[in-house]
Amino acid sequence: MSSIQIQNVTKRFGDFTAVDNISIDIEEGEFVALLGPSGCGKTTTMNMIAGLEDATEGAILFDNQDLGHVRMQDRNIGFVFQNYAIFTHLSVYKNLSYGLEVKKVGKSEIERRVKAMADRMSISHRLDQPASSLSVNEMQKLAIGRSAIVEPRIFLLDEPLSNLDAGFRAYMRAELKVLQHEFGQTMIYVTHDQIEAMSLADKIAIIDQGKLMQYGAPLDIYNDPQNRFVANFVGSPRMNLVDGELREEQGALRLMLHGGAEIRLDGQVKTAFTSDAKVHSGSFGIRPQDIYFGEKRADNDIRMQGKVEVLERVGPKRLAYLQVQETMFLAFDDQAQLRVGDDVPFYLPSGASMAFDLESGRRLGGQ
Amino acid sequence: MTDQTLTDTTGNADTMGYWQKVARDGPRMGFWFVLPTLLLLLFIVVFPLLMQLYLSFTWWTPLEGIPWYQAWEVFNWGENYWFMITDPRFWGALWRTVLIMIVAVPAQFFLGMALAYLFIDKFPGRKIFYSIMLTPMMIVPAVVGLMFFLLFQGTGPVNDHLGLPAEFSWLTDVNRAMISVIIADIWQWTPLMFLILLAGMLGVPSDQLLAAKLLGGSNWQNFVKIILPRMKTVIIIALVLRAVECFKIFDLVFIMTKGGPGVQTETISVFLYKQTFGDLEWAYVATIGLSILIALSILAVKGLSYMAKK
Ligand SMILES: Nc1ncnc2c1ncn2[C@@H]1O[C@H](COP(=O)(O)OP(=O)(O)O)[C@@H](O)[C@H]1O
Numbered sequence A: 001m002s003s004i005q006i007q008n009v010t011k012r013f014g015d016f017t018a019v020d021n022i023s024i025d026i027e028e029g030e031f032v033a034l035l036g037p038s039g040c041g042k043t044t045t046m047n048m049i050a051g052l053e054d055a056t057e058g059a060i061l062f063d064n065q066d067l068g069h070v071r072m073q074d075r076n077i078g079f080v081f082q083n084y085a086i087f088t089h090l091s092v093y094k095n096l097s098y099g100l101e102v103k104k105v106g107k108s109e110i111e112r113r114v115k116a117m118a119d120r121m122s123i124s125h126r127l128d129q130p131a132s133s134l135s136v137n138e139m140q141k142l143a144i145g146r147s148a149i150v151e152p153r154i155f156l157l158d159e160p161l162s163n164l165d166a167g168f169r170a171y172m173r174a175e176l177k178v179l180q181h182e183f184g185q186t187m188i189y190v191t192h193d194q195i196e197a198m199s200l201a202d203k204i205a206i207i208d209q210g211k212l213m214q215y216g217a218p219l220d221i222y223n224d225p226q227n228r229f230v231a232n233f234v235g236s237p238r239m240n241l242v243d244g245e246l247r248e249e250q251g252a253l254r255l256m257l258h259g260g261a262e263i264r265l266d267g268q269v270k271t272a273f274t275s276d277a278k279v280h281s282g283s284f285g286i287r288p289q290d291i292y293f294g295e296k297r298a299d300n301d302i303r304m305q306g307k308v309e310v311l312e313r314v315g316p317k318r319l320a321y322l323q324v325q326e327t328m329f330l331a332f333d334d335q336a337q338l339r340v341g342d343d344v345p346f347y348l349p350s351g352a353s354m355a356f357d358l359e360s361g362r363r364l365g366g367q
Numbered sequence B: 001m002t003d004q005t006l007t008d009t010t011g012n013a014d015t016m017g018y019w020q021k022v023a024r025d026g027p028r029m030g031f032w033f034v035l036p037t038l039l040l041l042l043f044i045v046v047f048p049l050l051m052q053l054y055l056s057f058t059w060w061t062p063l064e065g066i067p068w069y070q071a072w073e074v075f076n077w078g079e080n081y082w083f084m085i086t087d088p089r090f091w092g093a094l095w096r097t098v099l100i101m102i103v104a105v106p107a108q109f110f111l112g113m114a115l116a117y118l119f120i121d122k123f124p125g126r127k128i129f130y131s132i133m134l135t136p137m138m139i140v141p142a143v144v145g146l147m148f149f150l151l152f153q154g155t156g157p158v159n160d161h162l163g164l165p166a167e168f169s170w171l172t173d174v175n176r177a178m179i180s181v182i183i184a185d186i187w188q189w190t191p192l193m194f195l196i197l198l199a200g201m202l203g204v205p206s207d208q209l210l211a212a213k214l215l216g217g218s219n220w221q222n223f224v225k226i227i228l229p230r231m232k233t234v235i236i237i238a239l240v241l242r243a244v245e246c247f248k249i250f251d252l253v254f255i256m257t258k259g260g261p262g263v264q265t266e267t268i269s270v271f272l273y274k275q276t277f278g279d280l281e282w283a284y285v286a287t288i289g290l291s292i293l294i295a296l297s298i299l300a301v302k303g304l305s306y307m308a309k310k
């Protein structure tokens, strides 16, 4: 088990910067997710941690120790590849035993550990079969078991669940959490699926175009996104983010939305928008579950009026698409009384609303 | 009978044999497309073989004064085969061919494998080295023969470099002539081995190699346990190909030593050449040619079926 410090790491391929000055501290035994859209540099970051690729700049320390001079095979890093990289010419048993055999572990010891791991991953009945005959789901388990059996100092998983079918993915997600607990291992986990990251990780590093956008516990990131990208990326359904120009008239501050509508800012979110006088265009954010209908609940909540375009069932609730001029707001129909075509008032609670600078994407007036 | 089997299987395509399906559906359209070529090939391949078989059972030579198709007049009941089995010159030539094979092919294999292993990683100048590496096999074998003929002259560059006197001869020495020929063959054909093995090696998924490395396997362990087993097919193809080609070795030997000194470097091909154009023993040549063909076919089929089994 190791702690990992990623210090100002940059990776360039020619002129292209795949990873841009990323720093992440990972404590011993932590489960960290690297989250970001496809092509943002997650795999590249993982490869650098594993030593498959060298950082152009910066350093990666394990227990405060630079492994730059240590050969890849001596780093003792568990790595589960995106496509598993199962040795398809070997049996399941030989796959599991590979990491032990090359270290010249005794035969009976190997047998004991392989059996135990196969049991743990519930692939015992497959041990003698060629690995190429396994289903994708079983390959996934084998890939994890093969890495886990050598008790690596850290465990890296690159999109381990993205090839699985939906049912097994949900199962494996729970399974991974249990495994991480059992192994007590420092784990880094790459995914582009924010739900996966939110439900599994102790901490999430959100990456966009090679840059670290935010690093923190899932709930902190959810409740307190530091920029527009994170606000937009995390949460399902997505946060309403509407862009416009700030206009001040007779002490009233309004956000003139690009779609023609306007938001009369009030309360905390107004303070947030005014916290930086240089900001002229902003982005207003509110999560669908924070919008409410019916009676106004607090003085400085912001009243809007919109037409119900679509009602969509999401589990037991209904998601309403509210059209305000050219702008669409998503909100949960908390009173279960909306009908398509209704022109209804709804409220944006000022305390739950977020303000972003449209140009830099930076959160304004955050805690 | 055919009707019977057809009704037995009640037209279930899975349990039907190939010919049953053809009987039901008629030959596939592609069959008519390849038919002309097939007939032509049959003529080109089968006709000379039959002719060879026919001649090998006669005393016929072009000096006989009768056309080859009348060779039955000198039919000799397989005496050529008996003569071959008891001909020390034949066995000598065969042994020397096999000797070249068992020395040169493994040497080419190990060198080719080592070079291929160097080339799976990217390094500066890889493309240039790659092109240079492949040059020898592009050169016409006769030219390679000439090159090594010049290199191994008593006053040639080899002796010069090794500081050996001009009397230290390579090509006219009983043992060293063979060594020279083998060296030339290794030089020319290692690149082919390298090329085939590199293709096979690049076919080994790189992420599996990385996985093996990350699991702690040393380069050698990963080579033996991951790369080699995955290359088995390619290795067998390369070895069979080169082994069979050894029997064709002619240009090198003919230009470097003419099979000499004496018959010290006479290979099967050179021997056949001498029999054909020197002694005009065409029926005997047919006998040997056919026998070698059969032996090699068995060898190749055995090798390839071993491969198919794995
Ligand atoms: N070896 C490479 N050479 C050039 N560009 C690369 C290389 N590897 C990755 N990239 C680029 O770096 C970016 C990040 O890639 P990657 O880390 O694989 O993204 P992710 O895993 O987040 O989908 C991509 O735009 C990709 O095209």
Ligand SMILES: [Mg+2]
Pocket (backbone or CB within 6 Å): A042, A043, A082, A159
């Ligand atoms: Mg990736």
